[in-house]
Amino acid sequence: xxxxxxxxGEAYRALRRNAAPSIxxxxxxxxxVLLVGVLVPVLDASGSKTNDVRNQLxxxxxxxxxxxxxxxxxxxxRIEGIQHVxxxxxxxxxxxxxxxxxxxxxxxLLNELNSNPLPPAFxxxxxxxxxxxxxQAALSPPDSTGKPQPISSAIDDIVTGEQxxxxxxxxxxxxxxxxxxxxxxxxxxxxLIGNTIRLSIYARRREVEVMQLVGATNWFIxxxxxxxxxxxxxxxxxxxxxxxxxxxxxxxxPLSDDLTLIDNFNTIAFGPLIASLVIGAMxxxxxxxxxxxxxxxxx
Amino acid sequence: MEESHAHTRPSRPPIVELNDxxxxxPGGHVGLERVSMKIDRGEFIFLVGPTGCGKSTFIKLLLRxxxxxxxSVMVAGKDINEMERSKVxxxxxxxxxxxxxxKLLPNRTVYDNxxxxxxxxxxxxxxxxxxxxxxxxMVGLGAKIxxxxxxxxxxxxxxxxxxxxxxxxxxxxxxxxxxxNLDPETSIGIMQLLYRINRTGTTVVVVTHDREMVxxxxxxxxxxxxxRVIRDQSAGLYTTDESTEEFxxxxxxxxxxxxxxxxxxxxxxxx
Ligand SMILES: Nc1ncnc2c1ncn2[C@@H]1O[C@H](COP(=O)(O)OP(=O)(O)O)[C@@H](O)[C@H]1O
Ligand SMILES: [Mg+2]
Numbered sequence: 357x358x359x360x361x362x363x364x365g366e367a368y369r370a371l372r373r374n375a376a377p378s379i380x381x382x383x384x385x386x387x388x389v390l391l392v393g394v395l396v397p398v399l400d401a402s403g404s405k406t407n408d409v410r411n412q413l414x415x416x417x418x419x420x421x422x423x424x425x426x427x428x429x430x431x432x433x434r435i436e437g438i439q440h441v442x443x444x445x446x447x448x449x450x451x452x453x454x455x456x457x458x459x460x461x462x463x464x465l466l467n468e469l470n471s472n473p474l475p476p477a478f479x480x481x482x483x484x485x486x487x488x489x490x491x492q493a494a495l496s497p498p499d500s501t502g503k504p505q506p507i508s509s510a511i512d513d514i515v516t517g518e519q520x521x522x523x524x525x526x527x528x529x530x531x532x533x534x535x536x537x538x539x540x541x542x543x544x545x546x547x548l549i550g551n552t553i554r555l556s557i558y559a560r561r562r563e564v565e566v567m568q569l570v571g572a573t574n575w576f577i578x579x580x581x582x583x584x585x586x587x588x589x590x591x592x593x594x595x596x597x598x599x600x601x602x603x604x605x606x607x608x609x610p611l612s613d614d615l616t617l618i619d620n621f622n623t624i625a626f627g628p629l630i631a632s633l634v635i636g637a638m639x640x641x642x643x644x645x646x647x648x649x650x651x652x653x654x655x
Numbered sequence: 656m657e658e659s660h661a662h663t664r665p666s667r668p669p670i671v672e673l674n675d676x677x678x679x680x681p682g683g684h685v686g687l688e689r690v691s692m693k694i695d696r697g698e699f700i701f702l703v704g705p706t707g708c709g710k711s712t713f714i715k716l717l718l719r720x721x722x723x724x725x726x727s728v729m730v731a732g733k734d735i736n737e738m739e740r741s742k743v744x745x746x747x748x749x750x751x752x753x754x755x756x757x758k759l760l761p762n763r764t765v766y767d768n769x770x771x772x773x774x775x776x777x778x779x780x781x782x783x784x785x786x787x788x789x790x791x792x793m794v795g796l797g798a799k800i801x802x803x804x805x806x807x808x809x810x811x812x813x814x815x816x817x818x819x820x821x822x823x824x825x826x827x828x829x830x831x832x833x834x835x836n837l838d839p840e841t842s843i844g845i846m847q848l849l850y851r852i853n854r855t856g857t858t859v860v861v862v863t864h865d866r867e868m869v870x871x872x873x874x875x876x877x878x879x880x881x882x883r884v885i886r887d888q889s890a891g892l893y894t895t896d897e898s899t900e901e902f903x904x905x906x907x908x909x910x911x912x913x914x915x916x917x918x919x920x921x922x923x924x925x926x
Pocket of ligand 2: 710711712831
């Protein structure tokens with residue numbers, strides 16, 4: 357316990373006596389955290405934009421015309437029970453005809469029909485397009501010969517919604533791009549923070565040598581540096597969070613009253629975002645200090 | 656001393672013992688070549704020789720800052736190159752060191768610099784509070800206890816470093832040109848301090864170019880030349896008679912004769 361107090365004191369001394377490099381490290385971390393703190397909600401918001409598009413993904417399950425009411429009801433229950441199915445909507449031949457009517461310009465075409473050729477169907481909405489295969493497999497699992505067999509004899513055909521495949525590849529690309537941006541940003545901040553910490557420790561290389569000379573163990577030397585890293589990370593993240601809170605109150609919140617667009621910023625919870633930024637910055641900074649020191653501790 | 660009585664317990668191993676030690680620096684330069692020597696507990700030794708002859712290499716070897724290419728380095732009977740790397744700090748706590756450039760921590764006061772040598776061993780605070788001012792009074796710095804190193808003269812800084820080296824009362828103290836940066840008068844003060852430390856029983860090894868001091872003190876002198884021991888003489892002078900030394904160097908060079916480990920024999924006397 358007294359040793360912990362000693363390490364705390366050592367870290368405080370280092371911060372006070374090496375003010376310039378410490379301030380550089382704090383500023384670097386503040387800028388990085390600010391960057392990440394602004395970009396994460398923006399990325400998240402653009403992510404939920406594509407989510408709207410993804411909601412239009414569906415499967416159509418066409419039934420035979422002679423399917424009974426009982427069969428239709430029990431099948432609807434079964435499909436709703438399948439994992440990753442968000443909703444199931446029954447479309448009767450009459451309803452289907454109405455939809456078709458609305459879409460067609462030349463309504464006279466329909467008048468020439470003396471009976472309704474459209475089959476009854478289910479529109480099955482999925483929670484995520486990536487689950488398309490698994491839902492399809494659940495609707496018609498392969499039999500012993502490997503051929504898909506519909507789960508009900510009332511099912512005539514299962515068809516993927518018109519644009520489902522296209523949407524799937526587009527949203528996949530957006531996903532990958534967002535991920536790439538996040539990864540690049542992460543790497544850039546690691547380098548930035550690592551470099552700043554390295555400079556600040558490099559300036560104290562001789563001090564570390566002297567400590568080793570009088571018989572300090574590696575951890576005895578390292579702890580104060582790690583604690584210093586935690587404090588630097590905390591200060592940097594604190595400054596960034598302060599700026600973010602003020603910016604949210606002054607810029608984002610008034611706008612969100614007028615523009616529904618900005619609503620998306622609220623999709624990510626501000627509290628957890630800040631908490632993970634602060635903890636991340638502290639961990640990164642402490643780790644950076646500890647790891648950089650390793651190089652000088654080799655005897 | 657126990658060693659002088661034939662019927663006492665077997666004597667403790669010498670504080671330092673080098674057996675046929677060769678040090679090769681990366682790049683192939685030979686720092687020390689086949690050096691063997693013993694240093695007994697309580698001795699005061701001067702290590703002399705021209706720049707680049709291997710004196711600092713010798714000091715680094717004892718601190719395990721360097722490892723020998725061959726041969727063994729024993730400190731208090733233990734081969735220090737056999738022990739685990741994690742134990743090296745323990746070795747260094749038992750060896751006080753003083754260097755030409757003081758090696759003080761610039762961000763600490765005089766008190767904190769000396770206290771650090773005790774803090775690394777986990778000495779209780781109360782004990783540190785008692786010992787540090789005491790040792791600082793001994794080296795004559797009682798009044799500058801809260802100053803920072805850059806507020807002190809060179810001589811004062813070196814006194815701090817001597818205090819740090821001695822505060823845990825190590826059995827061995829190594830000083831590598833401790834007066835190399837100091838004027839003659841200040842040097843005398845530092846040397847007196849080292850001598851007083853030696854009188855408490857600590858073995859002291861001093862690397863120096865200070866001819867006057869060596870000649871005046873008349874202690875054991877080990878002379879290195881080109882990585883080899885060319886003279887090991889008790890109560891010796893900084894140099895032997897010019898012609899004899901040159902002769903010794905020549906013999907050593909041409910015949911590879913090892914003049915080490917002849918405690919008390921000087922080349923002139925051997926001839
Ligand atoms: N790190 C090193 N790498 C290569 N050669 C070295 C190194 N340190 C010392 N030497 C060489 O080893 C020899 C002995 O050096 P040193 O022990 O420092 O001499 P001294 O202290 O007697 O002046 C010198 O020739 C020096 O150039
Ligand atoms: Mg030297």
